[in-house]
Amino acid sequence: MADNGEKRMSNTMLNKAETLYEQLRTEIGKRKNGERFYSVRGIMKRYTVSQSVVDRTLLLLRNEGLLTTTPGSGMFVCASGLEDGMQEAETVRQEVLLLVPRWPSTDIDTLTARAEAINTGDSKWHIRIEAFDYVNTIPRNFDGALRRAAGMIIRSASGNFQQADLNALSHYCSIKPTIVLGHPLEGLKTGCAGLDSYFASGLAMHHLMKHGHRRIGLLVSEPHTRGIRERVRGVHGFAKLLGMQVDVIDCCVVSGEVAMTKTYKRFLDVLQEGFRFTALLGVSGESIQGAVNACHNYKLRIPEDLSVVAISGENLTAISSPPLDTVAADVGGQLDAALLMIDRIAASRENHAPEEVFLQTELIKRGSVLDITNVTTSSGEK
Template identity: 30%
Template sequence: MTKSDRLYGELKNRIIGCEPGSAFYSFRTIMNDYSVSQATVTAATRRLIDEGLLKPNTGKEMEITDEVLKYRQDAPPVVCLAMPHWQSDWYTFIEHHFFDLASELGYQLEVLRYDWRVGAPESLPQTKIDALVLVADSQKLTAENIRRMNQYRLPYVIFARDLAGIAVNCVGLDNEYAGAKAAHHLIELGHRSLAVAVSQPKSESIFSRIKGFRQFCELHGVGCEVIDCDIRSGDFSPEKVYRVLRERFAAGRPGFTGLFTLCEDSASGVYRASFETGLRIPQELSVVAIGQSWRLDYFTPALTALGTDISEMVRQTIRILKSNLAAASQLDYERKLVKPQLTVRNSTAAFAAIK
């Protein structure tokens, strides 16, 4: 341990016992009290400034910040929400729910945006962090990312991902149930020829949605077609879905009366293809999707969808993290799946009404 490391530790212990806004020692006072050089003081205080515990003042002294409150014995844990740096309604929903529930569930939230081209943050903020929540692109998450998360030696949960068979805590959507629920809704309306549009890049969650949909159809003797729109990571899915389905619809009636699309964004491609070919929704084609943004009510007709209960996912995530923080030893990993909720709007109708 270097002199600056020792000085950093001693100064940090002193700072934690002080009140926010109070003045801290000047460089000269620290040099005299600890018999160290100015270079040693500079190195130690720079770390404390980077951690947010100190901020330089215009005078010779430094000021203690509100960051010290996070170190109080009764302070709620600090949870770091690590999210890809990418503009997305989905990521915005997640962030808002974590902020909204922080007071109720008893945690402080720090948000970290990491490079979307990698599956996990390559470093963490130097401020106090007690636990991690990783929101990861399913196309980018690798074994190397999991190893990196383990190296941080903090409790963590992979959020909105179902990682069956992997030794990590994860909270995600019950994708098989989502597919089965979509099929159940359409079959309950009397449809007997269904299709699912593979409208997102292929991943375990997408395969699970398709599996749930197909199995429910098979159990009820209903025909099910899988339409692969060849969506890859980085593609604009509404455009690809539109092109595939427009060609299909233009050739005549599609051979199915109920369609399940795997995300709300791609549903706009379905709507455009049906509009341009004169296929009426829901009179001739019922459409159900997975999604929950405010835009669903502004589709014409409004889009029936299975929405993710993000609040429940946040609650389960914080429960897992707090259990791990309180435990004296490593707990068993948890895989918690949350069932989606169906909101029926105007894009689905009874088969008897189709003429």
């Protein structure tokens, strides 16, 4: 039985050495001839392996002429065999985890479609898409998979982060670069790729102003996350600068509620009570559909009776009835930005500062905003 135990240990060590060999060979292929390589301790820490596994692997690499050791100076990349290593590095893609909540969503569909397009292209990345149970804002137990990947990108289940979620993110960050889409988190080393909410609000308001609208209904149909609050402040700031009026319609949605249903009921009340704004600006495309449905059932025409613009994923508002003018969230572009951030964080090794990239996207015009420049009164009403 002792012999069987030793054999299993030997096989385990061999498997780890083979895995490490592939990882180090790929790493060597990225480096220039004569460049200093990792130390033994550095390899042990970076790849979470024992010294015996490292020693066995380095012996193979030195025998192939990929590494050379200079006493007192360390290990260096060799010219001999380097070309083969570079060719292999070009064919072996770096895996990145993309974690998305397990629920139907146009934005998630857009995100996964972009990931699949990257996988079928000539990118250096291969994106492994994993769905998680949305009972947690941040998924648990992906640390093992993260250790085998170049980094992790997370689309959180909500903007309601509990301490356990922050602890999970902190743990992931200690392993490999970790990016959260749309939610900058102060005090953590997570990166963030998202929409520039202030710019998006200004772009939507400028669009309405150019078409003669001076009194705007601001539909807040999502939980009050940081991103939503920034969009609301952006609308108020732009309105103050240009002398526009804003009527806030807060649907009081909290995390876990069906936002579209609550938005429908709240906006139907607004229509029945009467309103004075000429245009509606929605801070979210998914839940604004509740307001659009309320307009249909109230026999209110868009844009003839009410203009509508949304800050949203562009694919979602394209299938609204009618299609809505949209400040695009560019979810696919957020994924591209996150991949670039993983590259930069990894290049800076361990002591990296958290990075944030906020995209300034475009306005997509689809005819849901009516030009009332010549029919607007001095008070801004029809």
